[in-house]
Amino acid sequence: MSSSTQKEIKVGILGATGTVGQRFIQLLSTHPYFRLHALGASSRSAGQTYAAATKWKLATPIPEEVAGMVVSECDPSVEAFGECGVVFSGLDEKVGEIEDAFRRANLVVFSNAKNYRRDSLVPLIVPTVNPSHLSVVRAQQASLSLSKGYLVTNANCSTTCIVVPLRALELAFGPLKTVMVTTLQAISGAGYPGVSSLDILDNVVPYIGGEEEKIEWETNKILGGVTDGDDGFDLHAAGPGPINVSAHCNRVPVIDGHTACVSVAFQSGTKPSVEEVKKVLKGYKAEVVELGCPSAPKESIVLHEAQDRPQPRLDKDLYAGAAVHVGRVRECNVLDIKFVCMLDNVRLGAATSSVINAEYAVVKGFIQ
Amino acid sequence: MSSSTQKEIKVGILGATGTVGQRFIQLLSTHPYFRLHALGASSRSAGQTYAAATKWKLATPIPEEVAGMVVSECDPSVEAFGECGVVFSGLDEKVGEIEDAFRRANLVVFSNAKNYRRDSLVPLIVPTVNPSHLSVVRAQQASLSLSKGYLVTNANCSTTCIVVPLRALELAFGPLKTVMVTTLQAISGAGYPGVSSLDILDNVVPYIGGEEEKIEWETNKILGGVTDGDDGFDLHAAGPGPINVSAHCNRVPVIDGHTACVSVAFQSGTKPSVEEVKKVLKGYKAEVVELGCPSAPKESIVLHEAQDRPQPRLDKDLYAGAAVHVGRVRECNVLDIKFVCMLDNVRLGAATSSVINAEYAVVKGFIQ
């Protein structure tokens, strides 16, 4: 598919005024495939212009053509949403049922919320890991008697960070047995207003509600396969196990960029060398990159050799925040290999994942 | 020993103007056993009053009686040092040989530097874990033909944080097999000026030089035993192993207080329950507490039930920074048990450990 000849696809955003919604606006205002057409927010915002309704918190200004667009409610009966080829949702878990209403109105929804991630008919896709899981939407459509609409989720931001290098390792060295991960997560992961400054300035909060369970469970679904016949995900296999994942999640005073310290052991019992691991990480080619999805990063994994990298503030912006950064690859005294990885939690960890997933869907013919 | 009847012991401080030295001044200016008598610093500072020579960085003022004391060089031939019953050293590794000169001048030295921690005749003591290792100084004296002088080290601040709960667990559930630890360390651990603000504001640095090796090695010496006959430490046993420790160390934008996320497995193969572990941690009684060492905390381990604690800024000050805080005790999917622990890295993690160790030495008759 050539971006120059294709017809632009109208897109809508649910939760357009929120933290993830603002990233969607930023990513989509100049997108080669997609054109912003409908913006949905709470009834409090509906009827106002986007500029008036939004506490814009990004360091680039609101795109001029978006500032004057009128925000509507998040309702599939709004005409502008009905005209959309894709609806991106930055809604959080509390309003997740809205996404289902959009799907049942025969619309294609790419969701950031956790609500449907565990559904056996809903793909949970990290674009540089398992976009082929998109195939399951056919079974989803069949089960709901929908001709066009379906729902796809992307993963929790911390899960996304670790599964990209884990996928590369698994392809090279065989199935994983155990994964230990400790995260140092940015405040933007909690949305706005989110974390009180009194809680996090000069401090660490060693707990993020529900986060550890998400990492432990989602890793298995993402790295697991679809059932024979493409008719869903074998969730019994998907958690707990077959990969034993143990997570500890911390909030730290960082604005954007989640860091994770990871140790991994393989089922084979054979420990690859540090040099082999580095070579595999460096050489990893994600399908979305090879297909030329416009928002896919040039490198899915950026391997750092400097012993004090990656660092969130210095590294997250590379490739518009769409890569996972890996560094400090070394032997682990307890498991086989350990390393540190980092991603931009509000870009690849949220909005960018949805956008690349949708680009893949366009390229593969899942969006008309 | 009664603090009211005892004769005060004159003490000196090496590196008195530095980060750890300032904590020594603060801790010792009103101490029931010890009286500040000699302050040593670099030749640049020698001859000046303590107030003039020091960039004081604590939130309590310089004690009045110390402000006017004249700083001398760190030389055992300085008369005031010769009169000291104990010399506390806040010197860093670069000037560690000075400590040896003091010891060879027949002085008792309690050191925070890493230089002698691996010496088979030098005790490496965390006061609420293994003060009985002090007995080895007799063999040290014999080997150097010293009648009175010896050198004792305390542990790296992060090692100190984890060995206190590990010791409690080991006593209750038997020897440890493996320990996984990821630290989130405060900037004060790097001294002053230490970490550049441009490196750490809104950032994580996933590397601290030499720190991981210290944790992996020191844990084994501290939790290991002395040889039969009290004539040293069996360093072959002390590292690597018998406990496999794997550490990942990060610097975070926190002023004081190191946090560590720890997972542990026991040699027994039997996983204790979360409730048993909590009971053991809560009930742990360190010998220095039972002996009434004045700077020992009322509780060696403070067990937190709130799911988002301990937090460095809110919890570190309890018991004047002399406790280790443990929270979030739960099962680990990979090893047996996991938890988070936190200590004040410049108090129990440095100066306070030296002081309690010296108090123990006084009580046990190792200081005349």
Place this chain on the structure above:
Amino acid sequence: MSSSTQKEIKVGILGATGTVGQRFIQLLSTHPYFRLHALGASSRSAGQTYAAATKWKLATPIPEEVAGMVVSECDPSVEAFGECGVVFSGLDEKVGEIEDAFRRANLVVFSNAKNYRRDSLVPLIVPTVNPSHLSVVRAQQASLSLSKGYLVTNANCSTTCIVVPLRALELAFGPLKTVMVTTLQAISGAGYPGVSSLDILDNVVPYIGGEEEKIEWETNKILGGVTDGDDGFDLHAAGPGPINVSAHCNRVPVIDGHTACVSVAFQSGTKPSVEEVKKVLKGYKAEVVELGCPSAPKESIVLHEAQDRPQPRLDKDLYAGAAVHVGRVRECNVLDIKFVCMLDNVRLGAATSSVINAEYAVVKGFIQ
């Protein structure tokens, strides 16, 4: 009055679970005059123990004897409140009418809210500046036909910071003509959750709603006098003018401690020398200090000679946060003299002011 012989006065706290309320708990749990007797909070908290109802955010633990006290609603008909000799209010402006209900129930109320500060019969007192304004409560009682109850307010935290040195200067060099002030204010001034971490980390917010007006207005009432006959404050004189105050207020990423850069000109037209100003600031004796009010600081103004002080993190804790710190006294090219001042905004800037004001009221016989 001797604190050893006096009868303890039962006190209540309104808004006991909030940011200011927690400071009241901390200050009053071991107070020589006052004994905590009634704790009021929202109806949501009423009926719970204080420990259960409160997200305690201080670095010292909840005092043991308070943890189990049961919280009631902020209603003067609650019996325990009726027994109180003083009620301290940490309520914010939104619920200020509750304070009036307590006063009308013939209770003595010391308030931190802004609601009654501009009332011509309500004293606005900074304890180390104008406690004698308390005399006006007699006229207040008369106007409301109250035998015992009255309401006293303390000032906005930033106003408090500047009026202490301004009072010292005014006493020495005559009436002030103009004051220019730019503040750098801590996040704790906005309460909890207050400022979102996404708004303030690595940032400055050059605006705090209503703050500039408070500084410009309150300074005149505090430094102004009571009318002849002690029957109120001449509010026409109190603002705008006679002192022209121009304020610019900023929020900065500091937890506790407001800094203010101040320039001042005198009506006399004679510029005092820097040395004269320093001498006056250093020598300033507040009446509450001379009277021995237990929470009054040893020095009302701490004068710093180091050119880079005062600094909030290093200096605020002195005298339990009850002093104002002044430094960098120098000539101003535009007005007469300039300096920087700093106070602990949640102690002298809030709860501590109320407590010292109440201590003064006890000593002066305004509380039976």
Place this chain on the structure above:
Amino acid sequence: MSSSTQKEIKVGILGATGTVGQRFIQLLSTHPYFRLHALGASSRSAGQTYAAATKWKLATPIPEEVAGMVVSECDPSVEAFGECGVVFSGLDEKVGEIEDAFRRANLVVFSNAKNYRRDSLVPLIVPTVNPSHLSVVRAQQASLSLSKGYLVTNANCSTTCIVVPLRALELAFGPLKTVMVTTLQAISGAGYPGVSSLDILDNVVPYIGGEEEKIEWETNKILGGVTDGDDGFDLHAAGPGPINVSAHCNRVPVIDGHTACVSVAFQSGTKPSVEEVKKVLKGYKAEVVELGCPSAPKESIVLHEAQDRPQPRLDKDLYAGAAVHVGRVRECNVLDIKFVCMLDNVRLGAATSSVINAEYAVVKGFIQ
């Protein structure tokens, strides 16, 4: 002059590995007029590739074509420097004499250091304020018998921030009488390693050495005129006065972006209205913008209407950091008008100023 037809000018950078030098690399690696040709640093770095010699601290990677360039010493006899049409200096004041050696070697030097700013023959130029002062270099060349070489300085970062709006006001409302300014300055202004994290995390430092004097003096030279005959600057007039400037400078925990709170009075005695002032600031057109200098911002002054803007983190990146942001324009109770302004201190406050100044010099024929 058309950028498409012009011959590229070879440029060198002094202090290429430092904080300002890194910004020069970033700005010049894709510049339409200039091509990086010579990189100078300390003798310690000389002979290494730029990538090896530099602790790169920007969030964009080292440009590929620069990474492999070999660094030389800062010596005008190095052949590559001799071939440069412009030499940009990011050296600090300690090595300022090197800049003079380059000038005397007949090279054109644009300096960020303070050393020559007060020289009566050296222009002190803020590009969006007084580029026409460049004309004085002819007198400078004459005095040193140079055919081609000269030296131009740009201003202190905080001075730059305030003179842009002051210039707009002066043009509209006549000469300024007094200016009061309080700054809240970012840590990057102190270079690397610069400010210790222990000094600035959770803190304000109310002092920056030499900064207040620079603002008070430089403002007069920049807003003053050249002498008749273009033969220099009348430094008697330039300071102190005719504008009385009083500055108070603070360091705050912000990475990039200096904020300044400014009050100003005009000589005319007539106070313009807030609306007039806003209109003037919004309408200000700098000559470098009108001339199309490639690095000049689309708007020299960005006027903010939101009451809590500008904010350094959110606003500094607009126009690649080349604008000054102004907000909160309002009446001042003491002087005439007050406002807050903010700029990116390492871009327009340093490297970007030099680059635009050099672009102006190219356009005006001062560089062959």
